[in-house]
Amino acid sequence: MSSIEERVMKIVSDSLGVGPEQVTRESHFVNDLGADSLDQAELVMALEDEFDISIPEEVASQIQTVGQAIDHIQEAVAEADGEQSGG
Amino acid sequence: MGVVTPLGCKVDELWARLCRGESGVRPIEGFDVSIFKVRFGGEIQNWNPVEYLDSKEQKRIDRFAQYALVAATDAIRESGLDFAKEDRRRCASVIGSGVGGLGEIEAQFRRLLEKGPERVSAFTIPKMMLNAAAGCVSIQFGLKGPAYGVVTACASASNAVVEAIKEIESGDMDVVITGGSEAAVTPLGIAGFAAMKALSERNDDPQRASRPFDRDRDGFVLSEGAGIVVLEEYEHARKRGAPILAEMLGYGVSSDAGHITQPDENGVGAASAMTDALKSAGLAKDQIDYINAHGTSTPLGDVAETVAMKAVFGEYAHSVPISSTKSQLGHLLGASGGVELVISILAIRNGVIPPTINLENPDPACDLDYTANVARERRVRIAMSNSFGFGGHNVSLIVGELQNGSR
Numbered sequence A: 001m002s003s004i005e006e007r008v009m010k011i012v013s014d015s016l017g018v019g020p021e022q023v024t025r026e027s028h029f030v031n032d033l034g035a036d037s038l039d040q041a042e043l044v045m046a047l048e049d050e051f052d053i054s055i056p057e058e059v060a061s062q063i064q065t066v067g068q069a070i071d072h073i074q075e076a077v078a079e080a081d082g083e084q085s086g087g
Numbered sequence B: 001m002g003v004v005t006p007l008g009c010k011v012d013e014l015w016a017r018l019c020r021g022e023s024g025v026r027p028i029e030g031f032d033v034s035i036f037k038v039r040f041g042g043e044i045q046n047w048n049p050v051e052y053l054d055s056k057e058q059k060r061i062d063r064f065a066q067y068a069l070v071a072a073t074d075a076i077r078e079s080g081l082d083f084a085k086e087d088r089r090r091c092a093s094v095i096g097s098g099v100g101g102l103g104e105i106e107a108q109f110r111r112l113l114e115k116g117p118e119r120v121s122a123f124t125i126p127k128m129m130l131n132a133a134a135g136c137v138s139i140q141f142g143l144k145g146p147a148y149g150v151v152t153a154c155a156s157a158s159n160a161v162v163e164a165i166k167e168i169e170s171g172d173m174d175v176v177i178t179g180g181s182e183a184a185v186t187p188l189g190i191a192g193f194a195a196m197k198a199l200s201e202r203n204d205d206p207q208r209a210s211r212p213f214d215r216d217r218d219g220f221v222l223s224e225g226a227g228i229v230v231l232e233e234y235e236h237a238r239k240r241g242a243p244i245l246a247e248m249l250g251y252g253v254s255s256d257a258g259h260i261t262q263p264d265e266n267g268v269g270a271a272s273a274m275t276d277a278l279k280s281a282g283l284a285k286d287q288i289d290y291i292n293a294h295g296t297s298t299p300l301g302d303v304a305e306t307v308a309m310k311a312v313f314g315e316y317a318h319s320v321p322i323s324s325t326k327s328q329l330g331h332l333l334g335a336s337g338g339v340e341l342v343i344s345i346l347a348i349r350n351g352v353i354p355p356t357i358n359l360e361n362p363d364p365a366c367d368l369d370y371t372a373n374v375a376r377e378r379r380v381r382i383a384m385s386n387s388f389g390f391g392g393h394n395v396s397l398i399v400g401e402l403q404n405g406s407r
Helices: A004-016 A037-051 A066-086 B011-019 B055-060 B063-079 B102-115 B124-128 B132-141 B153-169 B187-195 B234-239 B268-281 B299-318 B333-350
Strands: B002-004 B091-096 B147-150 B175-182 B225-232 B247-255 B290-292 B382-389 B393-400
Touching: A004 A037, A004 A066, A037 A066, B002 B011, B002 B063, B011 B333, B063 B091, B063 B132, B063 B175, B063 B225, B091 B132, B091 B153, B091 B333, B102 B124, B102 B187, B124 B132, B132 B147, B132 B175, B147 B153, B153 B175, B153 B225, B153 B247, B153 B333, B153 B382, B153 B393, B175 B333, B225 B234, B225 B333, B247 B268, B268 B299, B268 B382, B268 B393, B290 B333, B299 B382, B333 B382, B333 B393
Parallel strands: B091 B147, B091 B175, B290 B382
Antiparallel strands: B002 B225, B175 B225, B247 B393, B382 B393
């Protein structure tokens, strides 16, 4: 299984229709990758689907770069795993 | 002119195949049809508009609007228009569709049921809305005059052309991109029309299923695609040295005000539309050299249209060549009038009348000259194109060769 970082980058590339080489941790969704509000809503949904997590709107609106998305998802996935093993 | 059809997505290819009497009807591949009563149609297969739309745009735009965009792009290229040199406020986009983004509605409703409301795509509404075709064309080419959809079921494209003519006639527009597009070969599209018993069920022989005016016809064949033309004010076109392909001469529009789906058996509304079209063009009946009939291959519709043509044209109805190119293409619903206007213009420019194929045993109630099975050479100066839609909508267009600028 590829890393969370790789999976996020692939989804960003597919969802926004940009080449994988354009997607780096520093890429800004709006300024660098040309995403509009509809693209961002779709992207959040695609990430939620891929990682089986829920990204609250107030969190989603703070995520502006690929790196921020990766960090948030790594945390959320770790939290979900912790809950599972703890329960 | 631009087209997307089951017989090709370039005007030249469509024309060559029409004249050879080919059929574009095939078993449906886009979804599993095994449990469907009707398993064939005029589907656009191997659709890959990569030369026209990047992958991101393809995801954001439903098939019906993609077809419109591709056909509009070809039409605009041929016209030589450069919108950077135009007053964009005087350029419009008026495009018909019967059902819009039906496939998107189906896909997203499935997600709603299976995954919940939070999983419905943000593109659902902008993809399904019927004005998306006109809107996308306006956005793509920067047309800042009016952009709107026209919705009258199978008469949508012809109705859109009428509205486009009015936009030009009003003096407010120089250029209108117009016609129709449709992408309803979907599970709900097939099932819905099949439930009405509107579709042919000739699954064992799809290419012979669409047989307008034939005794053994059993319904229409559902197809998809687009037909778009650039309509331009004459002086505006002349001044910029545009390649003027033909001239819109007249139109007639009426409603049956009868049944929601059945045609008036005496074709009264259809006849009014044709009569009004002749009148608005200032033409005598026998000046029509060719009629591209609506001719869907339904038992009732073909007879009603025949009755209407006889009522309008009298004795001349028996000598004017008629054909239904739906015999080859199937029924493109809200796109049909756009494609058929293109075909009518091609008949004028090439001096050839495309045939009605599969017309083996004419229905005794359909006793006119439908150009059975084989294309015919004939000088066509002026052609009429009919479109009728569920809801009781009737539209008749008249198009002619350019009269050396004398009009």
